[in-house]
Amino acid sequence: xxxxxxxxxxxxxxxxxxxxxxxxxxxxxxxxxxxxxxxxxxxxxxxxxxxxxxxxxxxxxxxxxxxxxxxxxxxxxxxxxxxxxxxxxxxxxxxxxxxxxxxxxxxxxxxxxxxxxxxxxxxxxxxxxxxxxxxxxxxxxxxxxxxxxxxxxxxxxxxxxxxxxxxxxxxxxxxxxxxxxxxxxxxxxxxxxxxxxxxxxxxxxxxxxxxxxxxxxxxxxxxxxxxxxxxxxxxxxxxxxxxxxxxxxxxxxxxxxxxxxxxxxxxxxxxxxxxxxxxxxxxxxxxxxxxxxxxxxxxxxxxxxxxxxxxxxxxxxxxxxxxxxxxxxxxxxxxxxxxxxxxxxxxxxxxxxxxxxxxxxx
Amino acid sequence: xxxxxxxxxxxxxxxxxxxxxxxxxxxxxxxxxxxxxxxxxxxxxxxxxxxxxxxxxxxxxxxxxxxxxxxxxxxxxxxxxxxxxxxxxxxxxxxxxxxxxxxxxxxxxxxxxxxxxxxxxxxxxxxxxxxxxxxxxxxxxxxxxxxxxxxxxxxxxxxxxxxxxxxxxxxxxxxxxxxxxxxxxxxxxxxxxxxxxxxxxxxxxxxxxxxxxxxxxxxxxxxxxxxxxxxxxxxxxxxxxxxxxxxxxxxxxxxxxxxxxxxxxxxxxxxxxxxxxxxxxxxxxxxxxxxxxxxxxxxxxxxxxxxxxxxxxxxxxxxxxxxxxxxxxxxxxxxxxxxxxxxxxxxxxxxxxxxxxxxxxx
Numbered sequence: 001x002x003x004x005x006x007x008x009x010x011x012x013x014x015x016x017x018x019x020x021x022x023x024x025x026x027x028x029x030x031x032x033x034x035x036x037x038x039x040x041x042x043x044x045x046x047x048x049x050x051x052x053x054x055x056x057x058x059x060x061x062x063x064x065x066x067x068x069x070x071x072x073x074x075x076x077x078x079x080x081x082x083x084x085x086x087x088x089x090x091x092x093x094x095x096x097x098x099x100x101x102x103x104x105x106x107x108x109x110x111x112x113x114x115x116x117x118x119x120x121x122x123x124x125x126x127x128x129x130x131x132x133x134x135x136x137x138x139x140x141x142x143x144x145x146x147x148x149x150x151x152x153x154x155x156x157x158x159x160x161x162x163x164x165x166x167x168x169x170x171x172x173x174x175x176x177x178x179x180x181x182x183x184x185x186x187x188x189x190x191x192x193x194x195x196x197x198x199x200x201x202x203x204x205x206x207x208x209x210x211x212x213x214x215x216x217x218x219x220x221x222x223x224x225x226x227x228x229x230x231x232x233x234x235x236x237x238x239x240x241x242x243x244x245x246x247x248x249x250x251x252x253x254x255x256x257x258x259x260x261x262x263x264x265x266x267x268x269x270x271x272x273x274x275x276x277x278x279x280x281x282x283x284x285x286x287x288x289x290x291x292x293x294x295x296x297x298x299x300x301x302x303x304x305x306x307x308x309x310x311x312x313x314x315x316x317x318x319x320x321x322x323x324x325x326x327x328x329x330x331x332x333x334x335x336x337x338x339x340x341x342x343x344x345x346x347x348x349x350x351x352x353x354x355x356x357x358x359x360x361x362x
Numbered sequence: 363x364x365x366x367x368x369x370x371x372x373x374x375x376x377x378x379x380x381x382x383x384x385x386x387x388x389x390x391x392x393x394x395x396x397x398x399x400x401x402x403x404x405x406x407x408x409x410x411x412x413x414x415x416x417x418x419x420x421x422x423x424x425x426x427x428x429x430x431x432x433x434x435x436x437x438x439x440x441x442x443x444x445x446x447x448x449x450x451x452x453x454x455x456x457x458x459x460x461x462x463x464x465x466x467x468x469x470x471x472x473x474x475x476x477x478x479x480x481x482x483x484x485x486x487x488x489x490x491x492x493x494x495x496x497x498x499x500x501x502x503x504x505x506x507x508x509x510x511x512x513x514x515x516x517x518x519x520x521x522x523x524x525x526x527x528x529x530x531x532x533x534x535x536x537x538x539x540x541x542x543x544x545x546x547x548x549x550x551x552x553x554x555x556x557x558x559x560x561x562x563x564x565x566x567x568x569x570x571x572x573x574x575x576x577x578x579x580x581x582x583x584x585x586x587x588x589x590x591x592x593x594x595x596x597x598x599x600x601x602x603x604x605x606x607x608x609x610x611x612x613x614x615x616x617x618x619x620x621x622x623x624x625x626x627x628x629x630x631x632x633x634x635x636x637x638x639x640x641x642x643x644x645x646x647x648x649x650x651x652x653x654x655x656x657x658x659x660x661x662x663x664x665x666x667x668x669x670x671x672x673x674x675x676x677x678x679x680x681x682x683x684x685x686x687x688x689x690x691x692x693x694x695x696x697x698x699x700x701x702x703x704x705x706x707x708x709x710x711x712x713x714x715x716x717x718x719x720x721x722x723x724x
Binding site: 059064074075076077078081094098102129130133233251348 | 441456592
């Protein structure tokens, strides 16, 4: 396998945009990535689209050629990848693989989701389809509330620690002009938030957003994929042996570190999948940033920069866009000289899909 | 790129099965393919799932790990591919690529769809999402009726020729114990069918079915992928320069022939995407089996065996299963000594995605 670089990146603002659809959002991100990479659409050999639930949110499927055509990429292989909230992390993984293996020399990966045109209840129903609908029969906040309670019971993780993650990510997002909710919050506000699914309050939950992100991959470039792995696990929480863990994340991190020839301690900063604050806390443990059970204290300590973009919590979470958006944000931090070795961690559902990517500047 | 073989195949009966869901259908097909390949789930390195509209038909998304877990394949990369009716052809293409490039030595590709639990009107709505919903605003029979009318007007293709394709595919399907509708029909019956979208009658349209198919791929085996290509085109019929053509099919066929080092004339038999009889007729032209405009006469002539499985018309068309089912049926015919060189042609929507695969016995 040869080295793969991120030649260009692009993204839209994340937010609620009544005048934007899947096609226009993706078009903006792809055009920006192509311009950043200084390549033309005619040079692109394959198009990888990550999208979670376009058919349910917008009534349109067959989205890969639908978007590719609008981006001037008609004709080439155009494929939609769906693995819940990890859809575009998975698309990125497959695209990386094809370039690394020498199949293609130039590909575009785009993640996109349009969510804010649906009423809140319907959004909740669509998101719940990423869990095991028959066995779990719960909303995503309810599922992650069970995970949070298990972690609190076993390890003494506190609501204050979760709220501190929210405060931190809102502080970071306030500084990100692309973020959906640019609003600083206090610990008191976070703790006093409306209960969504006990123990999770409004401030423990990520946002419902529209947005897109794109990257151009090639066997060159200064920002490189040093390690990457995709893993899977059971979709249902019912019957899971240990609710405090996200084992697919741990396994994908180990594999990505091995490929990169690095240890967890070498990672200088990360964009992690904080769909709920408890998910960021458990990610700290699964990524090996701290011992098991100490994720709450570790995340609150800000020992290393996590979600400098604002994370899903403040930057926003257009589900299918998130995986590629994390890559774009890690690359941005590498380019800005905010570190030499960063990581992106993209989670599907309650942990049934995980993609971990280690990125570095060479 | 190294040679890739189909080590094992499996499929379910196609039909309407009230007691079967996506998970159980896929499980049956995957178990059969693994048994046929004489490999265990623990040996499988990645899982590729083709599924068009599981979330819309069944209310469940995140289907790749959902199905993988049930097949004993939890842990490995599990990815869902969606490209409308070409979903599992596209999944197969990506899986082939990974094995050919040396990324994996053993992978499973499964295609599955559960459709018959929804009322007919809702099925029509879901299928229409594979077209450009905003620009075309038509059902799939209406879209293909426009294509049929254009072909009749330009080339003098007749309703008798389309009906003859239906009669042939029903005759073949009658002999296939896995087919959904095992019923011989006469030319008179086909011509007298209820009009669905003029000039298409009931007998010009493929079936709404439940079903799954699976293959095991490895860098070995007697049945080999000799050539394969995936291409794309505009999703909307509106604005298409020539309704009588499916240009993505022609381009993918050319590429697949070039890779295989064969000409159209060398292909001894084929499974083609007869979602409507006119689609089989145009496929004859795009695959280079006959000159442009002569597809109607060629298909009616039965000059070479096409859709010996019964095709989508009689075998059935569980949308996401179709691409892999075609591969399974071509491999079956190779194994049965019905030829040395066969082809599978899988179409997405009204031609926005195409995958053509040339398979041979070595």
